[in-house]
Amino acid sequence: MTTFVKGHGTENDFVLLDDPEGTLDLTPELIRHLADRRAGLGADGVIRVVRSAAAGQDAAGEWFMDYWNSDGSAAEMCGNGSRVFVAHLLRRGWITLGDGDEVAITTRGGVLPVSRRGDLFSIDLGAWQVAGGPAAVTAGGDVTVTFPGMPPLPGLSVALSNPHVVVVLPDVATLEALDLTVPPVVEPAPPHGTNVEIVVPMHDQSIQNELGHLRMRVHERGSGETRSCGTGTVAAAIAARAWGGDLAPDHWRVDVPGGTLYVDAEGTSSEGDSAKLTGPAVIVAEGELVDVVVS
Incomplete structure (x- = not known):
């Protein structure tokens, strides 16, 4: 018998399979089946x-967070998923x-600390860097990103557990009208794919702010557009x-379609040793799988 729970972090949702002793035969086909929103549980x-x-880590x-995208591909980790x-x-x-x-949790992106803050959870994603360094920051980006019906836009690559490219838009109306039903085209193409975060600054940029504020949408590699991306909000900040x-402040509020997350980043403009993500984690259901073969 394999038990599961369904949970979400700002509506970025997951199926969690209980396998403490590592006996579950997990395959990409099974992942796709479970994540299917019609034939499976949806996630x-x-x-x-x-x-x-038990996982050989x-x-x-x-505890090891063995994270898989909905298309059956393995990923380094997931910021929202880590809280859940x-x-x-x-x-x-x-x-x-x-x-x-x-508590320290093991991920493919390393061992990461997660702390409890009342009803919220905070994870320190550790070291980060702007992939192109100060030159990319000065230039405004190191890649171009093309969305349907729009000219290429500059994107800034951020290395943070998972790969990310961040694009800024001028206003919320443009952000809401953006077509994310197909993957954005990133050039040069990252060898292992990338998440693409699209942001609009919401704070007054003319003065020193204690708290920055962004609106964001995201297209995740292996999952398409999601309601939220934890590591993506950190990359965006x-x-x-x-x-x-x-x-620019070190503390940020990031509004995503599924809710609000908070980011604390330390370091220079292009690299740092700490980036913390804080937000909710909700468990909504639990049950038993009836068609999973356990060895």
Whole structure:
């Protein structure tokens, strides 16, 4: 018997499969079936909840977040998914986590600390960098991104657990009208694909702000447009911070279609050692899978 839960972080939704001892035969075909919104349970991604040792992960975190995109491809990690992952571990009684306490989780992107902040969870995604360095920041980007019916726009590549490219638009109306039913074309094409975040600054850019504010939509590699992307909101704040120069804040509010997330980034305009993502995690249902073969 394989138990599962369905959860979301700002409506970026996941199926989490309980497999603490690592006995589940997880395949891309199974991932696609579970993520299918008609034939399966429906999700942007699937997370296997397994102990690091059972998954062959020699890491400090006891639990491994085995994350898969809805198309059956494996990904380094997921910012929203990591919060739902920890909320699930807490609900199952597999960890204890008081307000302000921290737990380390293992991902393909490394061992990352997640802390509890009242009803919210915060994950430190660690080191980040603007892929093209200061030259890309000065130029406004290092790639071009083309959306249907629009000319190519500059995009800034951000390396942060997952690969990201951030594009800025002039107003909310243009953002809302953007066609994300097909993948944006990024040139040069990243070798392993990329998430594309599209943002509109909402704060007053003429003065020093304690809190930056962005509106964002996202097209995720392997999943298409989603209601939210955790690492993407962090990449968006990093890019906006880089474009803003010395006046740009370190703290950001990012509004996505599924809700609001908060980002704290430290470092220069092109690199840093810490980037924290804070937001909610909601468990909405649980049950048992009846057609999964367990070895």
